[in-house]
Amino acid sequence: MLPESVAAVASLKKRIYLSSPHMSGHELTLVKEAFDSNWIAPLGPHVDAFEQELAEYLGVAGALAVNSGTAAIHLALRLVGVGPGDDVFCSSLTFVASANPILYLGAKPAF
Structure with a gap:
């Protein structure tokens, strides 16, 4: 049996977004x-x-x-000189697109 709080969350039918769009x-x-x-x-x-x-x-x-956050991270990493073998700190609450530019440059994401 699930604890009451976990069961309540599991029963939600609506999706909860990290950030919804805000447009006026x-x-x-x-x-x-x-x-x-x-x-x-x-x-x-x-x-x-x-x-x-x-x-x-x-x-x-x-x-x-640029066309995406991934491209922005890639450009920023190149501008600061990240290269093969470098360790780059990466948020643990992330999506693969934030770690990929690190890998493109031969560096290692550190979570």
Whole structure:
């Protein structure tokens, strides 16, 4: 017999997400505008504007948007010089996509 708290959780019919999307009317307007202009990804005026505004906000010469968190981690690891044989700390609450860029570079994820 399961403890009462475990049984209660097991009986849930709804899925519990780690983070649900939060969109206001403004975000929905921008998404519709992107679809209407047929510039969804990986480039276009929205991406250009995002990169420019982010660079201005950060006070740097430029910023680069990539297509995924995996690509962002891969780029960041390359920029700091991670290479074969290096140990890289990785969160234990993760998805394979956060460890893969470490492996791409011949380094070892440490959980």
